[in-house]
Amino acid sequence: MADLLGAINQLRKRIDPLSLQFRLTVGITAVSVLGLGSLAAWTSWQMYQILVNSHKESIVYVAARLPRDVALYSEMLPLEVGLQKAIDNRSTPNLLIWVKRDGTVLAKSETLKADTHGITAQLITQSDLPSKPEVREISDHYLVLCSKPLNVRGRMVGQLYIAQDITKDETMLIDLVRSLSIVSILVISVITLAIALYVQRSLQPLWTMSQTVKAVSAKDLGQTRLQLTQAPSEVRELAQTFNMMLSRLSEAWEQQQQAWEQQRQFVGNVSHELRTPLTIVHGYLQSTLRRATNLTEPQREALEIAAAEASRTIRLLQDLLDLARAESGTMQFRLESLVLNDLVLEIIGMAQQFSSRTIALEAPSVPIMGRVDSNRLRQVLLNLIDNALKYSDPGQPVTVKLDQIGKDATIQVCDRGRGIPLQHQARVFERFYRVDEARARSTTDSSLGLSGSYGLGLAIVKTLVEGMSGSITVRSKGGEGSIFTITLPAY
Numbered sequence: 494m495a496d497l498l499g500a501i502n503q504l505r506k507r508i509d510p511l512s513l514q515f516r517l518t519v520g521i522t523a524v525s526v527l528g529l530g531s532l533a534a535w536t537s538w539q540m541y542q543i544l545v546n547s548h549k550e551s552i553v554y555v556a557a558r559l560p561r562d563v564a565l566y567s568e569m570l571p572l573e574v575g576l577q578k579a580i581d582n583r584s585t586p587n588l589l590i591w592v593k594r595d596g597t598v599l600a601k602s603e604t605l606k607a608d609t610h611g612i613t614a615q616l617i618t619q620s621d622l623p624s625k626p627e628v629r630e631i632s633d634h635y636l637v638l639c640s641k642p643l644n645v646r647g648r649m650v651g652q653l654y655i656a657q658d659i660t661k662d663e664t665m666l667i668d669l670v671r672s673l674s675i676v677s678i679l680v681i682s683v684i685t686l687a688i689a690l691y692v693q694r695s696l697q698p699l700w701t702m703s704q705t706v707k708a709v710s711a712k713d714l715g716q717t718r719l720q721l722t723q724a725p726s727e728v729r730e731l732a733q734t735f736n737m738m739l740s741r742l743s744e745a746w747e748q749q750q751q752a753w754e755q756q757r758q759f760v761g762n763v764s765h766e767l768r769t770p771l772t773i774v775h776g777y778l779q780s781t782l783r784r785a786t787n788l789t790e791p792q793r794e795a796l797e798i799a800a801a802e803a804s805r806t807i808r809l810l811q812d813l814l815d816l817a818r819a820e821s822g823t824m825q826f827r828l829e830s831l832v833l834n835d836l837v838l839e840i841i842g843m844a845q846q847f848s849s850r851t852i853a854l855e856a857p858s859v860p861i862m863g864r865v866d867s868n869r870l871r872q873v874l875l876n877l878i879d880n881a882l883k884y885s886d887p888g889q890p891v892t893v894k895l896d897q898i899g900k901d902a903t904i905q906v907c908d909r910g911r912g913i914p915l916q917h918q919a920r921v922f923e924r925f926y927r928v929d930e931a932r933a934r935s936t937t938d939s940s941l942g943l944s945g946s947y948g949l950g951l952a953i954v955k956t957l958v959e960g961m962s963g964s965i966t967v968r969s970k971g972g973e974g975s976i977f978t979i980t981l982p983a984y
């Protein structure tokens with residue numbers, strides 16, 4: 494029972510009332526039901542009409558002949574005897590005849606006398622019988638009945654009643670109609686099944702097309718081609734159009750890739766070319782500041798600002814270089830199996846050297862092993878901790894949590910700062926994306942001496958984490974803080 498319910502539930506899930514397959518099957522089935530149903534109904538009606546009409550005709554014939562029979566018999570016999578003889582002559586086991594005058598039965602068929610049908614009493618008391626034959630049901634018997642005055646040689650003898658019992662024929666007809674209905678239902682069921690299979694087969698190429706197109710990724714746009722040799726011509730034409738579209742998309746994708754590659758190279762080259770002279774400028778500024786003794790206070794201040802800006806720009810150029818390298822796949826990752834508890838503790842210690850704020854660690858006592866590049870993970874965590882410090886009030890704690898869930902090691906950086914509104918959460922990992930431009934610009938100070946506030950930090954973090962076969966997500970609520978979760982393979 495449970496199996497059957499399960500199967501019905503699954504079938505219900507598979508049936509999509511909006512699908513072409515469902516609509517075509519229902520449509521064609523409805524037309525066949527209507528066609529076959531009408532045919533069956535029409536055939537039954539026609540058979541019934543033929544049956545009833547033949548009986549009506551025979552009754553009309555008997556009603557027309559009986560007065561002449563009575564006249565013939567009464568030439569030799571008394572009228573009552575002649576009447577009975579004529580009735581006996583015309584009666585059959587199913588044709589019942591009787592004549593009444595002033596409520597008294599003058600003569601009646603033998604079958605009525607013997608009450609073979611068991612309805613004599615009900616029949617004889619009937620007074621409102623029609624003059625034209627019609628079908629009536631009396632005590633489970635179907636009868637064709639009519640009544641007319643009986644005139645013999647111009648003399649009114651009484652009222653003639655004729656009844657033909659058609660119960661047997663009617664029952665046969667009902668049985669026939671029932672069999673016809675069962676056969677029709679069976680035929681309709683078979684037709685429905687056949688139609689459903691046929692429609693499913695006809696739509697198969699469309700389904701194949703949709704599966705192929707679904708599986709196409711940007712990289713294999715050029716190789717994917719729809720081959721539907723067995724499909725109907727309309728679908729083949731559609732497949733051809735798809736193939737043409739795929740080629741155009743592939744060309745556009747390649748052109749875009751080239752443009753991106755050129756852009757990446759350009760950014761990488763420019764960053765590289767600018768970083769060296771800027772590092773020299775920064776070096777000269779630092780040594781001038783250290784060695785010069787005769788600088789006025791405004792001159793020293795100006796040189797300090799120049800040195801700080803040069804340093805910030807060098808870090809920005811380094812970030813750009815890192816991103817360009819990671820995206821072109823030339824960044825090297827030196828993965829090794831390490832105890833993450835020790836590494837995270839060491840990174841927190843480093844961050845703590847630059848900030849007076851409390852950075853707490855929550856980690857289990859058991860060692861969690863991860864396969865990571867320690868320098869890259871350091872860069873990642875320092876960036877996240879720097880953000881947590883930058884975007885939360887000085888009184889609020891920052892916590893780093895280390896844990897292992899199944900085959901994954903997770904590192905969470907949690908703060909109780911301003912949080913990131915939901916609509917920005919998916920985009921904070923994009924390059925140069927900043928939630929609130931005006932507010933972010935005012936929050937330029939990196940506690941840990943990172944480049945900061947160009948909107949590049951999280952983009953680099955994501956690229957580095959993915960480079961170590963991990964992933965990063967953010968969960969945050971405006972005004973309540975953020976949790977950045979890094980998931981890395983544990984060993």
Ligand code: ADP
Pocket residue numbers: 880881884908910911912913921926927928929933944945946947948949950951952975
């Ligand atoms: P930025 O150098 O501007 O901090 P990031 O890429 O590190 O660039 O961060 C992108 C943006 O995400 C930031 O401008 C900031 O608005 C938001 N953001 C990042 N970390 C946090 C955080 N811990 N709390 C609130 N907002 C954050």
